[in-house]
Amino acid sequence: MLGVPGRGQSHADRVAATVNSKVCAATSGVAASWRRSMVYHGLDPSARRPAHRVEAPRLEQARERSASLIQIALPTLERLYSTLGGSGCSVLLTDAEGLVLETKRLAGDALDFDTWGLTSGAIWSEAMEGTNGIGTCVAERRAVVIHQDQHFRADNISMSCMGAPIFDPLGQMAGVIDVSSCRRDLELPYAQMLGMIVAESARAVESDLFRSAFPGCxxxxxxxxxxxxxxxxxxxxxxxxxxxxxxxxxxxxxxxxxxxxxxxxxxxxxxxxxxxxxxxxxxxxxxxxxxxxxxxxxxxxxxxxxxxxxxxxxxxxxxx
Structure with missing residues (x-):
């Protein structure tokens, strides 16, 4: 259970209080991620800065390494986008390090998502951004829903992020499918429903990756x-x-x-x-x-x- 904010308590204060509570860290996955973010990665939840983005050559190299994943995942990303894009969601594909390789969103929403850092070339690892739908999914190797103020950084608490892992044919982490929304009226039950859709989509990509790796079998x-x-x-x-x-x-x-x-x-x-x-x-x-x-x-x-x-x-x- 996360710490309950007191009157006038900021998000950063709430994160610090939760991290310092051994009970919270032991009983809540979000609290455990907050603790990793603050203690292990040395992040400050109140720090104001844009999401870190890599230079174009590094992004291109990452895309080349994940070329098979991108090619196989694109139809699934398109289906997710056609279903959820109109409701203000962005669909993202990352590599195993949380580097965004592909995005699908409405043209009218592109500027907003770019401002939030939900764009190709951005790194959403826990080491960079603390608790979030992509980085925490990578860290824990499981599907996660990080809803608004469950994010570590105060800059990110307007977002809801639903991420699910994709494993390659050898059982290693290949990447993450994420659906993110910056709508403040997105309630947790709806975010959890989106999380299930994202998890099923990731499993479909994983199945397609495996089948493509063993032609004739x-x-x-x-x-x-x-x-x-x-x-x-x-x-x-x-x-x-x-x-x-x-x-x-x-x-x-x-x-x-x-x-x-x-x-x-x-x-x-x-x-x-x-x-x-x-x-x-x-x-x-x-x-x-x-x-x-x-x-x-x-x-x-x-x-x-x-x-x-x-x-x-x-x-x-x-x-x-």
Missing amino acids: RIVVADGHGTTGVSLLALDADDVIVGATRQARKVLELTDAVLAAAPAAATYLGEQEGEVRGGERAALRRALARARGNVSAAARDLGISRATIYRKLAQHGLDG
């Missing part, structure tokens, strides 16, 4: 999909898992090392669905997967000798 939904993220697996022609989203890795306990060395979960989906994939090579790979690469165990699973399985592995060009 069979993409299947795994346990945990939709609860707190996108849980997808990419299976090759032999039904061996060659890719997994962040949520799938978490739920199925998959790591890069496991995926690279015949994961035990590689036949999970086939067994659950009762599928039989034809081909001796596929059977060998699935047996090795179940045995975590142990050739002797795979041979026992298949009911053949070690000599036979080694011969068959060599015939199919598989590494035993």
Whole structure:
């Protein structure tokens, strides 16, 4: 619970009182972010300054690094803009550092949003701006709604910002989709509803990113999909898992090392669905997967000798 402002107490005073309260920092996500902003990043909530913006060459470099993300996210950004732009919202896409790469807003609102710093090239990390919908989303790796005076800096308390993370096909943070509004009449329940829309949009982009990274693979939904993220697996022609989203890795306990060395979960989906994939090579790979690469165990699973399985592995060009 955040500190309750007293008569005549400024936003900066309220932030300081909350940060100094151990109870608040332990029970409120916003208070914990305020504490990071003030104690760890050394920010002053009363400081008056515009949002930090990078020079054009650095922005261009960031856009080049995130070219695939931008290309895949643009249709989703357009859909969000067509739905929310008329109500005075700005739609933003950032990289994993909180640097704004793309914005969608009405031309008539552009000057206002530029003044607020909600523009391409602005950095909205917690280290720069304190608690906000983009920076706190990056810091906590989860969707957040930062409504008006939940922002750290007093300059930002007219805004409401709803941010959701996008994770790349390797499970690493790729960027953030954010919808921001500077309307003072935007009430918290409506902001929370917008937050859900933003989270679903981020999941759609994450799914599209994953599918594009594994062309020719069979993409299947795994346990945990939709609860707190996108849980997808990419299976090759032999039904061996060659890719997994962040949520799938978490739920199925998959790591890069496991995926690279015949994961035990590689036949999970086939067994659950009762599928039989034809081909001796596929059977060998699935047996090795179940045995975590142990050739002797795979041979026992298949009911053949070690000599036979080694011969068959060599015939199919598989590494035993």
